Amino acid sequence: MSDNNNKGTKENLPWVEKYRPSSLDEVYGQSSIISTLEKFVETGKLPHLLFYGPPGTGKTSTVLALAKRIYGEKLYKNMILELNASDDRGIDVVRDKIKNFASTMHIFSKGFKLVILDEADAMTNVAQNALRRIIEKYTRNTRFVILANYAHKLNPALLSRCTRFRFQPLSNESIKERMQVVKKEEKIRLAEDAELSLLKLSNGDMRKALNVLQSCKAILDFDDSDQDNGQEISLEMVYECIGAPNPNDIETILNSILRDDWTTSYLTLRKISSDKGLALIDLLEGFIEILDKFELKSEARIEILTGLSEIEYNISKGGNENIQSSATIAVIKNGMEIQGKS
Secondary structure (H helix, E strand, C coil): CHHHHHHHHHHCCCHHHHCCCCCHHHCCCCHHHHHHHHHHHHHCCCCCEEEECCCCCCHHHHHHHHHHHHHCCCCHHHHEEEEECCCCCCHHHHHHHHHHHHCCCCCCCCCCEEEEEECHHHCCHHHHHHHHHHHHHCCCCEEEEEEECCHHHCCHHHHCCCEEEECCCCCHHHHHHHHHHHHHHHCCCECHHHHHHHHHHHCCCHHHHHHHHHHHHHHHCCCCCCCCCCCCECHHHHHHHHCCCCHHHHHHHHHHHHHCCHHHHHHHHHHHHHHHCCCHHHHHHHHHHHHCCCCCCHHHHHHHHHHHHHHHHHHHCCCCHHHHHHHHHHHHHHHHHHHHCC
16 A cells, blocks of 8 residues: 555656656766765765756756665665755754754764755855854764855855865756656657757756656646557647747748848737747847858847847846837848848
8 A cells, every 4th residue: 555655656746856866877967976976985985065057967866866875765864954045045044953963963873964955055145154164063973965056156165165066967868868768657759859859958957858848748648548649749849848939930030030121020020929928038049049050241240149139138127028029120130231231
């Protein structure tokens, strides 16, 4: 009965958790970091660690797999204190939760305990200074693993007490390898163009790729009787789930800007944006990607990139989208006029 309940609970988990690596061998794309951590474990000399890098690159998965490797699958939860520092970010948490955990020894263990601070770059400066003192004081029986997206947001005194590991965005091969496991387990099919687009749009973020896959699976709404009916995740479904503009829509708008008069271009842009729920900021990135492949004069390229960067800045400051849409058309048309001049 217990096994059935555990199985049901696991089935209901988000795929990010369901397929989280359970051992260091299953962590993809960070081989040099994993090999170094293996040596630390083998020698029994684990320093304080800082894992930093973009989201979805395996920082949390690595430290949890490391904890399981050190303490074993059954005991590791009793030997670690895991906090999300973006929520528990004040000095009271450092003084109470962390200090109380770090200052005590586990009666059945001769080793050290592990404090895991996720998103530590969100901690206040006062809390970081207090944490520095606790790290110094309780090093004998506690190790700290600090996870952050940006190392420069951490106190230099805190950084100096940790061995730093930078997690790179995952390669397409690493994400694809993990996706193959998920596709097999979940019995889903993914069109080739959809897979290529998903790898591109995930931008090295494993979490993003798995979340989009799970959303697409939910749309298809497979059940046991339909799994062999030939349904598969399409390119359009990937773009819909990820919230990114379809390249075909971007090309349609850009072709209208390049070929049609201003009014037609504006109406085309606004209609497609409205019908597909697209944000202008996403369209700008698509325009730049396509225009980057054009053979443009330096003057024309500079005019377009400078203009679009100013529009992107205006949008970030709350600029009116209709006005910025009009400005986008003007910038691209002016750039192409410069291109056409001898």
